Amino acid sequence: MNEGGSGRAAPRKRADARRNERTLLDAAAAVFVTSGVEAPVRDVAARAGVGVATIYRHFPTRADLIIAVYRHQVEACAEAAPTLLASGATPHAALGRWINLFVDFLVTKHGLAAVLRSDDAGFDTLHAYFLDRLVPACAQLLEAAAAAGEIRPDVDAYELMRGVGNLCIGADNDPRYDARRLVELLIAGLRLPHR
Amino acid sequence: MNEGGSGRAAPRKRADARRNERTLLDAAAAVFVTSGVEAPVRDVAARAGVGVATIYRHFPTRADLIIAVYRHQVEACAEAAPTLLASGATPHAALGRWINLFVDFLVTKHGLAAVLRSDDAGFDTLHAYFLDRLVPACAQLLEAAAAAGEIRPDVDAYELMRGVGNLCIGADNDPRYDARRLVELLIAGLRLPHR
DNA sequence: TTACGATAAGGAACGGGGTTCCGTTTTGGC
DNA sequence: GCCAAAACGGAACCCCGTTCCTTATCGTAA
Numbered sequence: 001m002n003e004g005g006s007g008r009a010a011p012r013k014r015a016d017a018r019r020n021e022r023t024l025l026d027a028a029a030a031v032f033v034t035s036g037v038e039a040p041v042r043d044v045a046a047r048a049g050v051g052v053a054t055i056y057r058h059f060p061t062r063a064d065l066i067i068a069v070y071r072h073q074v075e076a077c078a079e080a081a082p083t084l085l086a087s088g089a090t091p092h093a094a095l096g097r098w099i100n101l102f103v104d105f106l107v108t109k110h111g112l113a114a115v116l117r118s119d120d121a122g123f124d125t126l127h128a129y130f131l132d133r134l135v136p137a138c139a140q141l142l143e144a145a146a147a148a149g150e151i152r153p154d155v156d157a158y159e160l161m162r163g164v165g166n167l168c169i170g171a172d173n174d175p176r177y178d179a180r181r182l183v184e185l186l187i188a189g190l191r192l193p194h195r
Numbered sequence: 196m197n198e199g200g201s202g203r204a205a206p207r208k209r210a211d212a213r214r215n216e217r218t219l220l221d222a223a224a225a226v227f228v229t230s231g232v233e234a235p236v237r238d239v240a241a242r243a244g245v246g247v248a249t250i251y252r253h254f255p256t257r258a259d260l261i262i263a264v265y266r267h268q269v270e271a272c273a274e275a276a277p278t279l280l281a282s283g284a285t286p287h288a289a290l291g292r293w294i295n296l297f298v299d300f301l302v303t304k305h306g307l308a309a310v311l312r313s314d315d316a317g318f319d320t321l322h323a324y325f326l327d328r329l330v331p332a333c334a335q336l337l338e339a340a341a342a343a344g345e346i347r348p349d350v351d352a353y354e355l356m357r358g359v360g361n362l363c364i365g366a367d368n369d370p371r372y373d374a375r376r377l378v379e380l381l382i383a384g385l386r387l388p389h390r
Numbered sequence: 391t392t393a394c395g396a397t398a399a400g401g402a403a404c405g406g407g408g409t410t411c412c413g414t415t416t417t418g419g420c
Numbered sequence: 421g422c423c424a425a426a427a428c429g430g431a432a433c434c435c436c437g438t439t440c441c442t443t444a445t446c447g448t449a450a
Contacts, residue, residue: 210447235437236436248438248439257437317437
């Protein structure tokens with residue numbers, strides 16, 4: 001009875017280490033909800049009842065902790081793309097719904113959009129993960145919509161994802177700013193004038 | 196012969212203080228160009244050959260220094276709005292050109308867009324200044340374009356400025372990301388389907 | 391020209407945050 | 421139960437914005 005029997009590569013961690021990893025993920029998730037993604041590392045450590053070094057032992061950088069916390073949701077978002085495409089709606093409608101999923105994800109995570117856009121070297125792995133996972137999903141939708149003649153054919157998935165992410169920055173804590181609305185306008189701007 | 200004879204409110208600063216203020220503005224401008232707007236205060240002080248406290252004496256917060264450095268260009272941008280409106284083009288074309296001015300300003304100032312969007316309390320005066328100055332200019336263009344039936348009538352100037360500013364974040368140092376293009380798409384999304 | 395008070399300067403000091411180091415504790419195979 | 425390896429905790433370090441306190445400079449008036 002190894003760990004799920006998936007392989008022998010990982011030498012299996014000690015029991016306390018596994019326990020702490022879970023505890024840390026839960027603590028981080030809780031702190032991120034109340035204080036935002038950029039909450040001090042010390043806060044997460046305190047909430048988990050561990051020392052700061054324990055965080056860095058499990059997650060080499062802040063970015064890795066954030067990735068671990070949100071991995072499930074990012075995966076779900078990526079996997080939603082083909083599902084939406086196959087759901088019968090037009091490709092443009094599927095694109096719109098998928099973008100909405102992404103926007104909802106971002107605006108409900110305080111500060112995540114800002115971190116996603118940070119050019120701090122420490123967040124490179126975070127950028128890479130999000131882009132690797134989501135850009136292909138977005139590209140699939142864009143290609144389908146372009147092939148159907150619904151949108152301009154020259155829209156780059158990377159650029160669009162970056163733009164949408166940027167529009168979501170600061171969408172929390174500012175009642176006068178509605179990121180969803182602006183993203184809708186941006187997506188509307190993609191449409192070809194149908195004639 | 197007072198200082199320009201505008202009034203007696205300011206007790207006139209000492210000569211060295213005036214000299215240092217100029218020196219600081221020049222140094223800050225130079226440092227911002229090479230290291231970005233978020234360059235360490237100490238770098239600006241070193242470049243100007245003064246102590247850090249001197250910066251804070253002249254500019255109570257980082258934000259005030261940034262405002263002072265870019266004040267001229269922000270004013271010019273704000274004043275361009277009525278000029279463009281009166282220039283004979285359609286209101287929507289004037290809006291497009293004005294937005295381009297704003298975007299060009301932002302993307303050529305490393306990190307300024309990011310700071311403009313920061314929710315750090317220290318940058319409140321910076322936000323207030325930019326918004327106070329530019330939102331009315333933008334609103335004037337939006338109203339004209341809406342009145343001409345060229346764009347949707349329910350677009351808020353504040354929201355649009357925030358959105359455009361957000362789209363400009365990180366536009367430098369990423370050749371795959373073209374903020375101008377995305378902003379164009381966003382502006383295109385404002386148009387009413389003309390029928 | 392010099393002396394003196396007000397103004398401004400300089401740099402050390404403080405506080406906060408990310409990251410690392412090292413002595414100590416816990417675990418798990420023998 | 422013993423011991424080496426693994427993991428832990430928190431102090432330590434570094435960077436950065438901001439403030440404080442001492443020193444230097446300016447400008448004026450004798």
